[in-house]
Amino acid sequence: MGNILKKIVYTFLLVSFLVGCKSNPISGRNQFMLVPEDMAISESRKAYIQMLTPIKNEGKLNTDPVMSERVKNITSLLVAQAIAYRPESKNWNWSVQVIDEPEVINAWCMAGGKMAIYSGLIEKLNATDDEIAQVMSHEIAHALLSHTRERMSRALAMQLGLTAMTIAVSDERYGGIAVQGTALAAIVALDLPNSRTAERESDRIGIEIAAKAGFDPQAAVTLWRKMADESGQGDSRFDFLSTHPAPVKRMEALEELTQSMMPLYKNESPKPTHPISVGNI
Numbered sequence: 001m002g003n004i005l006k007k008i009v010y011t012f013l014l015v016s017f018l019v020g021c022k023s024n025p026i027s028g029r030n031q032f033m034l035v036p037e038d039m040a041i042s043e044s045r046k047a048y049i050q051m052l053t054p055i056k057n058e059g060k061l062n063t064d065p066v067m068s069e070r071v072k073n074i075t076s077l078l079v080a081q082a083i084a085y086r087p088e089s090k091n092w093n094w095s096v097q098v099i100d101e102p103e104v105i106n107a108w109c110m111a112g113g114k115m116a117i118y119s120g121l122i123e124k125l126n127a128t129d130d131e132i133a134q135v136m137s138h139e140i141a142h143a144l145l146s147h148t149r150e151r152m153s154r155a156l157a158m159q160l161g162l163t164a165m166t167i168a169v170s171d172e173r174y175g176g177i178a179v180q181g182t183a184l185a186a187i188v189a190l191d192l193p194n195s196r197t198a199e200r201e202s203d204r205i206g207i208e209i210a211a212k213a214g215f216d217p218q219a220a221v222t223l224w225r226k227m228a229d230e231s232g233q234g235d236s237r238f239d240f241l242s243t244h245p246a247p248v249k250r251m252e253a254l255e256e257l258t259q260s261m262m263p264l265y266k267n268e269s270p271k272p273t274h275p276i277s278v279g280n281i
Contacts, residue, residue: 026085026145026205033146033153040149041092041112048114052097052281060100061281064119068098068278071117071136074129076273077213078137079113083274084212085144085205089113095277096136105230109139111148125226130210130219137213138206138220145205147198203250207257208264214271217261220254 035043055061062068075096083090094113104118105125117136121127127135142148203220211217228247 033149035149035152037111037146037149040146040152043152044110044112044114044148045093048110049281052099052116055099056281062098062279063100064098067119067122070129071096071098071122071132072276072278073273074133074215075115075136075140076276077215077271078133078140078209079276080272080274081209081212082137082140082144085209089144090274093277094274095280097278097281105227107135107139109136109143111143111146113140113143115139124230125223127223127226128219130216131223131226133210133213133215134207134220134223137210137215138202141202141205141209142198145198145201147202150198200253203254204257207254207261211261211264212267214265217258217265221251221258224251224254 052061075094079094092113094115096115096117099116099118101118102120102123104120107115107117107121109115115136117132121135122132125131207217207220210220224247228251231247
């Protein structure tokens with residue numbers, strides 16, 4: 001009985017891997033996608049509320065109306081361009097929040113267009129509008145490229161793999177071994193890092209989105225230089241145990257992209273905007 005169950009589990013994992021590989025229409029890369037798109041969006045929505053509610057209760061959400069309006073105006077231009085890559089994302093409930101954490105340099109965008117940026121990124125880096133646009137377009141690109149969904153699928157596969165390992169070393173008492181569907185949101189909360197490949201994809205698509213929205217591509221390089229200086233890794237060329245390329249390497253790659261993006265940036269045609277929610281979670 002034990003050997004049969006093991007074979008069933010391993011067969012399930014293999015089939016899940018083969019079925020789960022899908023080609024991304026934007027990047028063309030095959031991605032491991034066990035989690036459906038609608039589930040990735042709904043679970044991200046739950047995680048968004050769970051993460052931001054205590055921050056809001058502490059009075060640290062959108063405390064500076066000028067900063068919030070600035071971020072909203074920038075992201076509304078970016079999202080309008082992002083929708084051109086995935087027209088169905090027009091129906092996402094795009095929203096952005098500014099978290100009042102002066103020491104935190106971070107920003108993110110979940111599946112379904114749920115975004116946040118920390119005040120520390122803006123203030124500690126003295127970020128220009130172009131630089132804010134670069135970091136937000138990079139995060140928006142993660143959502144467009146289904147990287148959240150990809151991380152959730154990796155997390156689910158890890159859980160399934162651990163279940164299979166447990167079964168393989170256990171005796172006939174299998175009753176308590178099961179993959180709990182309710183664990184998915186908790187796995188997402190662990191925020192598995194994006195792969196280096198995913199980061200490169202978001203760098204490329206993000207800088208293009210920003211350029212089309214009217215933001216200077218060169219700001220991508222100045223932004224990363226500021227981040228590198230702030231972290232004390234300005235001269236680092238090592239990818240040691242990191243899912244992000246070393247700052248110098250990243251800046252070099254972005255500099256190569258900059259030249260090809262300048263014609264998009266210099267296009268003086270009117271730039272559309274898309275409604276962005278601020279304040280409501």
